[in-house]
Amino acid sequence: MRVVRATVIVTSPGRNFVTLKLTTEDGITGLGDATVNGRELAVAAYLRDHVCPLLIGMDAHRIEHIWHYLYRGAYWRRGPITMAAIAAVDTALWDIKGKVAGLPVYQLLGGASRDGITVYGHANGETVAEVIDQVAGYVDRGYQAVRVQCAVPGVAGTYGVAKTPGRPYEPADGRDRPTETVWSTERYLDFVPGMIAAVRNRFGPELRLLHDVHHRLTPIEAARLGKSLEPAALYWLEDPTPAELQDSFRLIRRHTTTPIAVGEVFNTLWDCEQLIREQLVDFIRASVVHAGGITHLRRIFSYAELYQVRTASHGATDLSPVCMSAALHLDLAVPNFGLQEYMPHTPETDAVFPHGYHFADGYLHPSEEPGLGVEIDEKLAARYPYDPAYLPVALLADGTIHHW
Ligand code: EZ4
Ligand code: CO
Secondary structure, three states, X not given: OEEEEEEEEEEOOOOOEEEEEEEEOOOOEEEEEOOOOOOHXXXXXXXXXXXXXXXXXXXXXXXXXXXXXXXXXXXXXXXXXXXXXXXXXXXXHHHHHHHHHOOEHHHHOOOOXXXXXXXXXXXXXXXXXXXXXXXXXXXXXXXXXXXXXXXXXXXXXXXXXXXXXXXXOOOOOEOOOOOXXXXXXXXXXXXXXXXXXXXXXXXXXXXXEEEEOOOOOOHXXXXXXXXXXXXXXXXXXXXXXXXXXXXXXXXXXXXXXOOEEEOOOOOOHHHOHHHHHOOOOOEXXXXXXXXXXXHHHHHHHHHHHXXXXXXXXXOOOOOOHHHHHHHHHHHHHOOOEOOEEOOOOOHHHHHXXXXXXXXXXXXXXXXXXXXXXXXXXXXXXXXXXXXXXXXXXXXXXXXXXXXX
């Protein structure tokens, strides 16, 4: 079953998405997400110029072989652009295999290990009262887990707080250059424990509460925060410190039992091998699009399972509905599923990517259609041309570049 066409579709129905579409000689199509927020055209070029020509004539059934052909065959390994491109090919091939088999992809991965995918929503308030209101809204809609972020008084443009209420907040909105936000570790560390304690007191012990630090702290500051949050019994504290230096997490572990989730920017198993093997994290946040597709993410999850590390795939709105569909099939199948991030896309995005996954009573359910159960409306996609956008940068008061 030869691949006869490989096309890259860049569309911006509210934000930019890069999608790979493969077509086989019998007219079967498969989709893969290749979006790297703020660097979209680099992946589009990597695919168009270097990968699509190689795929023509290849046997679409040889998923594992093609993965290694693109990984080993490039010589230059890893990195977000390479791995997002490989992910898109891999995801599209799983989609095709499912359609050929007449089965949803989770059936090809071993079948359902659970009845539905527990997801968490995002509460992002300007004030603690607003955060509590938003959490209450999620609880009313049946969510069992909520990530809580709140504007820190005196810190303009705190990560995770929407500029326009109700709009997805990852603000890849700097058109010519990144917008600049300020950061104060002192104000943040002073404010966050009280904010989270207030939410915990209001909602009781059962609701899973999460908080994302977005790599802003040093290891010892992260240790202090983890310790101060212990009474609130977080489900996880996310990205407490940058993970390039993995020994940092040994230091955090020495001081706190607050569970740690890391990995939304990871590209391969080699980015988290030590973190998992030394049990320095509790949840691994790698995603289908940024960690080499279903084939490689499954490998990461299997490795994590050996060490009782659970899955927690990144699912922000800069990952397209194609990635979300793929994530749900994997989430349903793996034994060590933990929790899936879920931010609904805008109606414009949903219209460009019609999909069968749906939310009911706190759970997401993948489509039962053969393959991934997501398509792309190319005519509609063409009405939303690429729109340059950058993620913000964060500066300290003296102008030093900090981690955003
Ligand atoms: O800032 O996806 O947990 N979610 C996150 C996201 C990231 C964006 C970056 O593109 O940290 O909101
Ligand atoms: Co995050």
